[in-house]
Every structure is written in C-alpha cells, then in structure tokens.
Amino acid sequence: MAPQYPLSFQLYSGRNFPPLEGQLRTIAEAGFSNVEPYGAFYQDVPAAARLFKEFGLTAKSGHFGIDALEADLDGNLRIAEALGIGTIVAPYLMPDARPRDAAGWKAFGDRLAAVAHKARAAGYAFAWHNHDFEFIALPDGSYPIEHLLIDGVKWEADIAWIVRANADPRPWIARYGAIMPLVHVKDIAPAGEKVNEDGWADVGTGVVDWATIWPLCVAAGAQVMVAEHDNPSDLKRFATVSAEAMRKLAAA
Numbered sequence: 001m002a003p004q005y006p007l008s009f010q011l012y013s014g015r016n017f018p019p020l021e022g023q024l025r026t027i028a029e030a031g032f033s034n035v036e037p038y039g040a041f042y043q044d045v046p047a048a049a050r051l052f053k054e055f056g057l058t059a060k061s062g063h064f065g066i067d068a069l070e071a072d073l074d075g076n077l078r079i080a081e082a083l084g085i086g087t088i089v090a091p092y093l094m095p096d097a098r099p100r101d102a103a104g105w106k107a108f109g110d111r112l113a114a115v116a117h118k119a120r121a122a123g124y125a126f127a128w129h130n131h132d133f134e135f136i137a138l139p140d141g142s143y144p145i146e147h148l149l150i151d152g153v154k155w156e157a158d159i160a161w162i163v164r165a166n167a168d169p170r171p172w173i174a175r176y177g178a179i180m181p182l183v184h185v186k187d188i189a190p191a192g193e194k195v196n197e198d199g200w201a202d203v204g205t206g207v208v209d210w211a212t213i214w215p216l217c218v219a220a221g222a223q224v225m226v227a228e229h230d231n232p233s234d235l236k237r238f239a240t241v242s243a244e245a246m247r248k249l250a251a252a
Contacts, residue, residue: 006033030239105147113151127154132165156182177220204245
C-alpha cells in the first residue's frame with residue numbers, strides 16, 4: 001500500500017528548530033525525501049531550492065495563504081514553479097474570518113473555486129487543508145467542508161484534526177477520497193499526555209487508528225502522505241519515529 005510519491009514532511013513541524021539546513025538534514029536522515037513548505041520558505045526561494053536539492057528533497061505540494069493567492073496568484077505560482085510544487089494548498093482561515101452560516105461558507109467556497117480554476121489553467125492543482133472547524137455542524141445541519149470541496153477544489157485531509165472535531169474520518173474519506181491526493185499524517189496523544197506538545201504525538205504513538213485509516217486513504221487515491229506535528233519538543237525524535245511508523249504502514 002505504498003503511496004505513489006516518497007513519504008513527505010510538513011516543514012511547519014520544524015519551525016522552532018533553526019537553522020533551516022539542520023532541519024532539512026534531520027528530515028532527510030530520518031528517511032523523508034519529500035517536503036511540504038509553507039510561507040516562511042518563500043522569503044528566499046533560491047536558497048530554499050538550493051537546500052532542497054542539497055538534501056535530495058522534492059516538494060510536491062506547498063502551503064500558501066488564501067489571501068496571498070488571491071492578491072498575487074501569478075507571483076505565488078512562480079514560487080511554486082521554482083520549487084517544483086505541483087499542488088497549491090490553502091491551509092487555514094483565521095477565526096475572525098470564518099463564516100457563521102452555510103451561505104457564508106458557500107461564498108468562501110466560491111473564492112476557493114475561483115483560485116482552483118485559475119491554478120488549473122496554469123497547470124497546477126489546488127487543494128484545501130482542513131482543521132477541526134470544517135467538521136462542526138452549521139445551523140442548517142450542513143458542514144463547512146461540504147461547501148469548500150467544490151468545482152475543482154481538492155482536499156488535503158488532516159485526519160487528526162477531524163478526530164479532534166469528534167468526527168469519524170472514514171465516511172468523509174469515502175465521500176471525498178476521489179479528490180484527496182494529499183493526507184496529513186499526524187497523531188493525537190492519549191488524554192492528559194503530551195501537554196507540552198499541545199496533545200499531539202509522533203505518528204504511530206497516539207490514538208488515531210492509522211492501521212485502518214492509512215489503507216483507506218491509499219485505496220481512495222491518496223498519493224502523498226505528509227507527516228506533521230504542530231508542536232514537537234524534539235524534531236529528530238518526531239521525524240525518526242514518524243518515518244519508521246509511516247514506512248511500516250506503507251508496507252502493510
């Protein structure tokens with residue numbers, strides 16, 4: 001059940017462990033050969049491209065803020081081209097910007113669809129990365145995620161955030177798996193543990209049932225499995241433990 005692409009690593013996980021060169025060395029030595037950059041890496045694109053090449057890392061996808069994409073899509077696509085990114089992922093919506101009802105989420109979904117259309121015309125895929133709020137029911141009984149994955153918008157599924165919303169990922173994978181090329185592979189510590197890491201855990205050491213969910217994702221068509229931890233206290237530990245767990249899951 002190995003994914004099409006090498007195992008990937010969301011670079012936000014390493015933001016608290018400078019310098020960048022050391023981060024990438026740790027990630028590569030753990031066994032990852034693909035990374036998913038975010039905004040901090042776009043400040044000096046030539047340097048990022050040089051370091052990715054030095055450590056044998058590709059970047060099949062990257063996170064770009066939706067406001068930045070709407071303000072200057074062409075400029076951000078040039079960044080993507082320089083780094084070899086094929087899928088543009090919008091990762092988040094700040095709390096004060098989140099709609100309160102279905103109409104508001106539909107309007108936001110239309111914004112995403114407009115970006116997806118333009119990106120596709122330029123040869124790029126476009127996806128939305130979820131957190132927990134997309135899986136909390138709205139007053140009319142619908143869910144925000146239902147209004148976002150429309151008209152060419154693909155899905156980067158962050159499974160652990162779905163679990164944190166007290167939702168079951170499996171029916172959502174069944175429903176939207178055909179447009180789910182990317183999956184964030186993160187884990188949740190047992191209740192009361194890893195408080196210093198915001199309750200997250202290294203892949204394979206928490207309560208998320210990856211033994212069941214991983215093959216469902218791959219069978220649905222996921223091509224890139226991306227390790228992530230929002231606040232690890234030890235980058236080398238997280239990268240090493242997670243890479244080993246992901247290799248075992250891919251080989252099962």
